[in-house]
Amino acid sequence: MAAENITEKVVEKVELAAEVGVKAANIVANAFEKTIADTDHSSGAEEDTLWNYFTSFGIHIAMVIIVLLLKWQYDRNRYRYPKGPRDWRNIKDAISFHRKKRENLLVLANDYPDICTVMTHSGRLVLLNDVTLINEIFIGRADLVSNKVDGYLENQLRYKDGKHIRTGIVFRHQDHNSRIIHKALVHHIDANLVGKRLDSAVQEQLKNMRVSENFDVRRTTFYFATRLLTSLSCSSITVSNEDKTFELFQQNLYKISKAIHADTFEKSAKTILTQLTGLSETLDINENVLDYIKTWTEHRRGEINRPENAGDEQTVTSTTKIGNDFLDSLLAVIDESSPRFDEDDMAACILDIIMHGSEMLKGALSWLLLYVVKYPEEADTCRREARDKNYYQFNLSSAESLTHTQAFVKEVLRLSPVVPVVIHSTLQDFKWRKFHIQKRTQFGANIVALHHSAAWKEPNTFDVARWLGENASAIPTNSYSPFGFGPRACVAEKYLFNLLTGILGVLLYHNDFEKTGALPEPTEGTFGLANLPPKFSLKATPLSTRS
Numbered sequence: 001m002a003a004e005n006i007t008e009k010v011v012e013k014v015e016l017a018a019e020v021g022v023k024a025a026n027i028v029a030n031a032f033e034k035t036i037a038d039t040d041h042s043s044g045a046e047e048d049t050l051w052n053y054f055t056s057f058g059i060h061i062a063m064v065i066i067v068l069l070l071k072w073q074y075d076r077n078r079y080r081y082p083k084g085p086r087d088w089r090n091i092k093d094a095i096s097f098h099r100k101k102r103e104n105l106l107v108l109a110n111d112y113p114d115i116c117t118v119m120t121h122s123g124r125l126v127l128l129n130d131v132t133l134i135n136e137i138f139i140g141r142a143d144l145v146s147n148k149v150d151g152y153l154e155n156q157l158r159y160k161d162g163k164h165i166r167t168g169i170v171f172r173h174q175d176h177n178s179r180i181i182h183k184a185l186v187h188h189i190d191a192n193l194v195g196k197r198l199d200s201a202v203q204e205q206l207k208n209m210r211v212s213e214n215f216d217v218r219r220t221t222f223y224f225a226t227r228l229l230t231s232l233s234c235s236s237i238t239v240s241n242e243d244k245t246f247e248l249f250q251q252n253l254y255k256i257s258k259a260i261h262a263d264t265f266e267k268s269a270k271t272i273l274t275q276l277t278g279l280s281e282t283l284d285i286n287e288n289v290l291d292y293i294k295t296w297t298e299h300r301r302g303e304i305n306r307p308e309n310a311g312d313e314q315t316v317t318s319t320t321k322i323g324n325d326f327l328d329s330l331l332a333v334i335d336e337s338s339p340r341f342d343e344d345d346m347a348a349c350i351l352d353i354i355m356h357g358s359e360m361l362k363g364a365l366s367w368l369l370l371y372v373v374k375y376p377e378e379a380d381t382c383r384r385e386a387r388d389k390n391y392y393q394f395n396l397s398s399a400e401s402l403t404h405t406q407a408f409v410k411e412v413l414r415l416s417p418v419v420p421v422v423i424h425s426t427l428q429d430f431k432w433r434k435f436h437i438q439k440r441t442q443f444g445a446n447i448v449a450l451h452h453s454a455a456w457k458e459p460n461t462f463d464v465a466r467w468l469g470e471n472a473s474a475i476p477t478n479s480y481s482p483f484g485f486g487p488r489a490c491v492a493e494k495y496l497f498n499l500l501t502g503i504l505g506v507l508l509y510h511n512d513f514e515k516t517g518a519l520p521e522p523t524e525g526t527f528g529l530a531n532l533p534p535k536f537s538l539k540a541t542p543l544s545t546r547s
């Protein structure tokens with residue numbers, strides 16, 4: 001505490017000195033200007049004038065340099081970040097951080113068990129490796145550190161301030177609207193989906209899932225998820241490949257999805273090019289997709305305003321329930337929103353839900369199927385469980401009874417979390433512990449490190465049994481967080497284990513999965529925004545309905 005006070009005082013003094021310096025520089029510069037201006041040119045020789053001119057010029061330059069130096073010193077002393085491999089001695093580590101992220105996240109947690117600062121391609125990142133610090137920031141200071149990072153798809157270039165124009169993952173958070181959207185979605189899932197529409201919606205899309213002789217796992221699971229999320233977002237949409245517009249929509253989403261996860265120099269170069277030119281193929285696709293979603297909102301407004309629904313005179317009300325879907329839940333909070341949601345916001349939020357939900361389900365299901373073929377005995381135990389419990393179709397609440405399958409899911413998400421680092425950025429300058437952090441600094445919760453920390457027994461071993469029976473009491477629950485933290489955690493968080501368990505249970509009940517070629521290792525794959533296995537294919541052989 002004392003040290004913190006001293007640091008604060010030093011920083012204040014330096015700030016003061018810098019301010020005084022700037023003022024002094026201005027006064028001196030003005031004085032010189034005045035002196036030179038006061039010189040009587042008519043009375044002096046010509047060389048004097050030239051001399052005066054150069055002196056004045058030199059003094060101005062010197063003043064500018066002094067001011068710049070003072071400003072540099074001022075900024076340097078103003079903010080204080082945790083130590084880390086960010087200076088020139090560690091330049092190699094800093095450069096390789098992004099490209100070798102999986103490895104680096106573990107190394108950094110080892111070298112800096114609590115906290116460190118790294119320079120990444122997207123700016124300065126304060127990496128939290130310790131669960132207490134993660135909670136302090138992501139829960140205790142969530143009011144100041146909750147702005148989602150949005151530099152992934154070059155799309156911040158086309159944001160409207162305070163609005164939600166973006167693709168891929170979750171809303172911007174600096175405004176009141178994000179909070180009301182979050183609440184509305186959680187409420188909708190609790191009140192209208194769970195125990196109601198959700199089971200049939202998931203089951204219908206499981207029936208449509210095209211697992212076959214040789215299927216691309218990432219593509220198939222992504223298409224399953226987009227159909228599911230679209231049907232939950234706007235129930236009046238024809239979610240079928242017979243519908244050409246929907247098919248194109250899905251294909252466009254897949255293109256965006258691939259672009260989000262590309263983690264190559266080519267992608268970095270493209271991002272820079274977009275910043276310079278404003279041109280981007282992905283952004284154009286994004287706009288197409290948003291235009292399509294806007295037609296849903298228009299259609300819904302039409303439905304609401306049809307004569308039989310014209311109980312009151314307004315165009316969109318806070319209470320109207322037509323589709324009982326995510327779209328409705330967002331329309332219902334329009335009146336609370338500030339700034340008021342417009343068509344663009346609405347479309348962007350819906351796209352966020354569909355893209356994020358699909359990406360995450362694709363990631364989780366791809367990892368699950370990869371571990372199924374890598375650990376066939378474990379998978380057989382899960383399959384037997386599904387068959388014994390007659391779990392032939394999806395049901396969220398009874399997925400709870402598939403204890404082994406649920407343990408399998410939890411262990412896969414421990415070793416291969418789909419979100420490896422949850423990153424938020426600061427909304428304003430703020431002081432925390434002995435640090436003074438600048439606005440728009442990124443804070444990352446190192447999930448990979450938590451999931452591999454010494455709190456776990458043999459953290460690198462795939463061990464489903466650790467979640468079962470008496471072993472479960474030794475689980476360090478604090479060191480496990482596949483769905484985020486605090487007020488900005490996943491809106492579907494409460495139900496995701498059961499959702500994934502149920503989906504895996506049904507898939508295993510009906511199919512035997514085998515590899516068709518070499519399989520990737522869990523340590524491979526993209527590790528950018530999300531952690532996904534590399535492209536791989538599997539063979540699914542349908543099993544008879546009764547064992």
Ligand code: HEM
Pocket residue numbers: 148170171178182185353356357358360361364418419422423424482483484485487488489490491492496
């Ligand atoms: C296995 C599947 C999923 C995983 C691993 C996952 C993970 C996460 C994580 C880690 C966050 C927090 C991100 C952050 O703080 O930066 C998040 C937020 C969110 N998730 Fe998910 N998610 C999954 C599925 C879903 C689904 C199916 C939905 C569909 C409704 C969904 C909707 C959301 C929304 C709307 C947010 C933003 C909440 C907010 O920022 O207020 N997620 N998710």
